Amino acid sequence: MKITDLLNQLNEQLNFIDLEIDDTIIKCEKAIEIILKSLENLKKHVQKRQFKSQDEEIHFFKDLKPQFVSKLIYYNKIYKIETKKPHGGQRVVKKYYKLELHKLKLFFDNELEFYRYFRTGNNYLDYKYFVRGKFDIKFSLDSFYFESDTNFVTAHSFKVSKIMAHDLLQVFLEDKLLEMKNNIQTGKSQVNPKIKQIWTASKVSLVELLYALHSEGVFNNGASDLKDIASYLEYMFDINLGQYHRAFLEIRMRKGDRTKFITSLKENLIKRMDNTDDS
Incomplete structure (x- = not known):
């Protein structure tokens, strides 16, 4: 041990x-x-x-x-x-x-x-x-x-x-x-948001979210590959996820709550709903 x-x-x-x-x-x-x-x-x-x-x-x-x-x-x-x-x-x-x-x-x-x-x-x-x-x-x-x-x-x-x-x-x-x-410049969207959204949580959290979204099949009726979703998230947030496969293996080996980020999302959303109900 x-x-x-x-x-x-x-x-x-x-x-x-x-x-x-x-x-x-x-x-x-x-x-x-x-x-x-x-x-x-x-x-x-x-x-x-x-x-x-x-x-x-x-x-x-x-x-x-x-x-x-x-x-x-x-x-x-x-x-x-x-x-x-x-x-x-x-x-x-x-x-x-x-x-x-x-x-x-x-x-x-x-x-x-x-x-x-x-x-x-x-x-x-x-x-x-x-x-x-x-x-x-x-x-x-x-x-x-x-x-x-x-x-x-x-x-x-x-x-x-x-x-x-x-x-x-x-x-x-x-x-x-x-x-x-694949180092070819991709064309930017015709509709660009005025404020760029930067991922400020940890990369591990984004990897956890990446695998959750892929598992749920939320993109293209579940037909999107994990690699395609990862590339999309990297492009959207201008972030490099590196060897996310290995990061997922480490997430799997966590002791206790293996989905810390998603659990936190759920808890904070429920708290917001409760606060909204009270107001």
């Missing part, structure tokens, strides 16, 4: 940063700082206790720890990609992002055997891959393993983290390329 709490706390903090900070480089800097602190707490927790069984140790290094480390790899890689991004037209930047995607493909090709093992849910080699001190040089270990604290790393726990991080990186790069492809 302690590790789960640490992970939930980390996810909430990263989700807040992802939604509230638009500058990618600053976002990555803040995220890396938070993840390093979280990993430090995780390491202290592991040092204080002993695993009750080999299965528990495997579960930690195969399933739990990579969820922390993968985030560090992910944000660090994005930071490097964005700080090294060439200055130039869309053609130059597009070529740059495609090259980064190609590097990911090379990684997956080089790790194909282990990638298949991990993705297909195999476990017959877990006792070598995810138990401390049980390394085999024949399994093409990363140099990182030999430089690490052997009490907090196994032969392949870092590889799992890289696979998880690279899956996210692939989505990030593909989104960047799609964004460039």
Whole structure:
């Protein structure tokens, strides 16, 4: 439960940063700082206790720890990609992002055997891959393993983290390329409101509302895709919702009231109705 709490706390903090900070480089800097602190707490927790069984140790290094480390790899890689991004037209930047995607493909090709093992849910080699001190040089270990604290790393726990991080990186790069492809100025409405409405609540609240509206099917008789509704809300409020899919996952994992914003809307509307009745 302690590790789960640490992970939930980390996810909430990263989700807040992802939604509230638009500058990618600053976002990555803040995220890396938070993840390093979280990993430090995780390491202290592991040092204080002993695993009750080999299965528990495997579960930690195969399933739990990579969820922390993968985030560090992910944000660090994005930071490097964005700080090294060439200055130039869309053609130059597009070529740059495609090259980064190609590097990911090379990684997956080089790790194909282990990638298949991990993705297909195999476990017959877990006792070598995810138990401390049980390394085999024949399994093409990363140099990182030999430089690490052997009490907090196994032969392949870092590889799992890289696979998880690279899956996210692939989505990030593909989104960047799609964004460039769709970067066409849309015509403004012929009837423009005199006062622009700016969303001043949190982005998390707007994501909660976005999913509620989509679930209710209020646009185009329920035929509108979630992505289309998100784009519309971003255009209307001149706001960037970022990776709203991940934000929704964090909303789902909330303890207590998972629909805080919608609950607040309901309570305040009822209060207004009651006040109107009294007057």
